[in-house]
Amino acid sequence: MDKQKKIVEMFDVIAPSYDLANRVLSFGIDIGWRKEGCKRTLERIGKNQGLKVLDVACGTGDMIAHWQTQLQCSEFIGIDPSKGMLEIAQKKIQNCTFIEAQAQNLPLEDESMDIISIAYGLRNVCEYPLALKEFYRVLKKGGVLLILEFMHNPNPSFFDSLGLFYTQKVLPLLGGWISKNKQAYAYLPDSIKDFASVDELRGQLENIGFSHIFSKSYHAKISSIFVASKEK
Numbered sequence: 001m002d003k004q005k006k007i008v009e010m011f012d013v014i015a016p017s018y019d020l021a022n023r024v025l026s027f028g029i030d031i032g033w034r035k036e037g038c039k040r041t042l043e044r045i046g047k048n049q050g051l052k053v054l055d056v057a058c059g060t061g062d063m064i065a066h067w068q069t070q071l072q073c074s075e076f077i078g079i080d081p082s083k084g085m086l087e088i089a090q091k092k093i094q095n096c097t098f099i100e101a102q103a104q105n106l107p108l109e110d111e112s113m114d115i116i117s118i119a120y121g122l123r124n125v126c127e128y129p130l131a132l133k134e135f136y137r138v139l140k141k142g143g144v145l146l147i148l149e150f151m152h153n154p155n156p157s158f159f160d161s162l163g164l165f166y167t168q169k170v171l172p173l174l175g176g177w178i179s180k181n182k183q184a185y186a187y188l189p190d191s192i193k194d195f196a197s198v199d200e201l202r203g204q205l206e207n208i209g210f211s212h213i214f215s216k217s218y219h220a221k222i223s224s225i226f227v228a229s230k231e232k
C-alpha cells in the first residue's frame, strides 16, 4: 500500500482517541500555540469578520474551533482525507463545511480563501511541497497562511535535546498506551526526523512566492509556527 494511504488509514484508526491523546501528551500547551498562531494571523490580516477560512488536515476540528472563537460572520471549511477524523469533527463543530480531500489537491477555486491554516498536518503530507503550492494558489492576494508543526531540528542545543527526548521517547510510549496503537505513535518521531527544518521550510515558502515569513519555535523547539503572506 502506498505511504500516503497508510498514513490516512492510521488516522482513521486512532481518530476516537485522538483528542484525549493530544491533550494529555501536550499537557494542554498546544492550546497556547494554536491561540498564538490565530492571533498573529489575524493581526496580519487586520480584521476579524467576513473572512473565508480554510483549515487543511483539520482532523477532529481543533483549529476550526479556535478560529470560530476569534472570528465573527466568517465562513469556515475543513479539509482532511481521513473519514474517521472528519466524523468526529462533524459531531464537534457547527457552521463549518467539511470536505474529504488531500492537501496536495485542494478542491477549491484559485484565490478564494483569506486564511489557510494547517496544524500538525503538513508533516503527514508525503508530497508536502505540492501542498504549499496549492495553498498559494487558493489564497487570495493579501491572504495569510498559518502553519503549526513539529519541525526537524538538525542542530539541537542541550536544552533542545530535552524536547527531543520527549517527542522521540516519551511521546511514542504514552501515545501508544492511550490510543492502544503503538505503531501510530512510533510513526510520530520518524515523521519529524524525515521532515524539513525551520530554515528549509522558510526557503520553500519563499521560493513559492510567500512573503513576510514569520517563524517562531516554542518549548525547547518542540513546536514551531509560521505565518506567511501572499502579496496583494
Ligand SMILES: C[S@@+](CC[C@H](N)C(=O)[O-])C[C@H]1O[C@@H](n2cnc3c(N)ncnc32)[C@H](O)[C@@H]1O
Pocket (backbone or CB within 6 Å): 004, 007, 008, 011, 022, 056, 057, 058, 059, 060, 061, 062, 063, 079, 080, 081, 082, 085, 101, 102, 103, 104, 118, 119, 120, 121, 124, 125, 126
Ligand atoms: C496530527 S493530525 C492534526 C489534526 C488537526 N489539524 C489538529 O491540529 O489536531 C494530522 C492530520 O493530517 C491528516 N492528513 C494526512 N495526510 C494528509 C494529506 N495528504 N492531506 C491533508 N491532510 C492529511 C490526517 O488525516 C490527520 O487528520
